[in-house]
Amino acid sequence: MEKENFRFCRKCLTRDMISKDQYFKTLQELIENIPEEIKTPSDLYEKRLRICTECERLTDGMCAACGCYVELRAAKEGNGCPYHLW
Numbered sequence: 746m747e748k749e750n751f752r753f754c755r756k757c758l759t760r761d762m763i764s765k766d767q768y769f770k771t772l773q774e775l776i777e778n779i780p781e782e783i784k785t786p787s788d789l790y791e792k793r794l795r796i797c798t799e800c801e802r803l804t805d806g807m808c809a810a811c812g813c814y815v816e817l818r819a820a821k822e823g824n825g826c827p828y829h830l831w
Contacts, residue, residue: 776820785822793819793831800830 785793794816802809806816811827818824825831 772814772817776817779820783822785820785824789822790819793826796826796831800828802828 797803797808797815797819800808803815806814808815808818808827811818818826819831
């Protein structure tokens with residue numbers, strides 16, 4: 746049996762490894778699977794997202810100030826906005 750040559754790419758971005766649809770599905774699954782003890786209550790989560798959608802630093806779902814995906818950052822209770830908006 747011929748051994749396949751696999752190379753682990755350390756410079757690839759996640760989006761380059763999977764399709765865009767799969768990438769965002771994976772992000773949503775990650776948010777949904779945050780343990781309840783560290784997950785932001787849904788009403789507070791939605792409030793945080795409303796603040797982010799009004800912010801000039803929101804670009805393509807990411808915060809230009811810190812580079813995070815705002816939906817993921819907002820989903821964890823202990824996280825905060827780098828500009829202290831929430």
